[in-house]
Amino acid sequence: MQVGVIGTGNMGRILVETIVESGAAQKEEMIITNRTLDKAKKLADAYPGIKLKKKISDVVKQSNLLFVCVRPLQFPDVLQEIAPYVTRDHIVSSITSPVEIGQLEQSLPCKVMRSIPSITNRAGKGVLLLTYGSNWETHEKEKIANWFSEFSHPYEIEEKVTRVASDIVSCGPAFFSYLLQSFIDAAVSETEIERKDAEYLTAEMIQGLSSLFEKGFYTLPSLQKKVHVPGGITGEGLKVLHRQSEGMFEDLFKATHEKYYEDKELLAEKFTKRQDS
Numbered sequence: 001m002q003v004g005v006i007g008t009g010n011m012g013r014i015l016v017e018t019i020v021e022s023g024a025a026q027k028e029e030m031i032i033t034n035r036t037l038d039k040a041k042k043l044a045d046a047y048p049g050i051k052l053k054k055k056i057s058d059v060v061k062q063s064n065l066l067f068v069c070v071r072p073l074q075f076p077d078v079l080q081e082i083a084p085y086v087t088r089d090h091i092v093s094s095i096t097s098p099v100e101i102g103q104l105e106q107s108l109p110c111k112v113m114r115s116i117p118s119i120t121n122r123a124g125k126g127v128l129l130l131t132y133g134s135n136w137e138t139h140e141k142e143k144i145a146n147w148f149s150e151f152s153h154p155y156e157i158e159e160k161v162t163r164v165a166s167d168i169v170s171c172g173p174a175f176f177s178y179l180l181q182s183f184i185d186a187a188v189s190e191t192e193i194e195r196k197d198a199e200y201l202t203a204e205m206i207q208g209l210s211s212l213f214e215k216g217f218y219t220l221p222s223l224q225k226k227v228h229v230p231g232g233i234t235g236e237g238l239k240v241l242h243r244q245s246e247g248m249f250e251d252l253f254k255a256t257h258e259k260y261y262e263d264k265e266l267l268a269e270k271f272t273k274r275q276d277s
């Protein structure tokens, strides 16, 4: 399968690295481009064999599966630019949440999908969220999901939960690393521990925690019960967390959804302008 990638910024680059290093596609099967070509060239230089194209049309023409890895508001332009070269045999995937499946289908004559990755996929772990367009057969969905499983745990979602699922899967690593960073900062500012020690202990703790869940030893509540000795020290810390975090995640999900709907409105305007012109 020839895999095209348009946009090798942050996530496009991570996706290419992940696909190649997992063996899901050979370097020679990857065709990439970026608006600032030098960015894509650096990636192609790091993985000799990857084909670098200056023209977006060449990427489309030479690929079967095409990932569009640009920012949400850049989608209308990119979809318009690639549309003349997309055939019914292509599969085009958006890696972003605010662009609707319907907008992809209206813009392109092929099978479309959304495949929202997570930075965790770089380690061959974590979920990659899939939503398919309307004209996919079950066996075709299975085939592509199987391909994604070479570097992730593909998980099909309904469009209505896209934002929250993406908050958990794709933004989650940033959210929880922020909390861990705050945990380390506070340990350093409130006690005599050295930063490097606090960082090491925290990193080992979080890796151990993730292994406990991976091995199925505990659920979240059963783990808390095991560590929280009645009348002990953990309970004092948990009381603080309970008090201080009240409403925090509710506000977080509200904020991400507000931004999501803002982006969707701007996108709808841009797509309508495209149709009218």
Ligand SMILES: NC(=O)C1=CN([C@@H]2O[C@H](COP(=O)(O)OP(=O)(O)OC[C@H]3O[C@@H](n4cnc5c(N)ncnc54)[C@H](O)[C@@H]3O)[C@@H](O)[C@H]2O)C=CC1
Pocket: 006, 007, 008, 009, 010, 011, 012, 033, 034, 035, 036, 039, 056, 069, 070, 071, 072, 074, 077, 078, 095, 096, 097, 116, 117, 118, 119, 170
């Ligand atoms: N950062 C993350 O963990 C995740 C990001 N995403 C999605 O990935 C998308 C890209 O995000 P980033 O990589 O962080 O942004 P970015 O700004 O780093 O990358 C976008 C790239 O697209 C290129 N580009 C823009 N218009 C172009 C055009 N017409 N032709 C060719 N290249 C063009 C830009 O030059 C840039 O390199 C976003 O839509 C985001 O929602 C999805 C899942 C996770």
Ligand SMILES: O=C(O)[C@@H]1CCC=N1
Pocket: 095, 096, 097, 098, 116, 166, 167, 170, 171
């Ligand atoms: O479009 C999205 O949902 C992703 C999640 C992280 C950044 N963009």
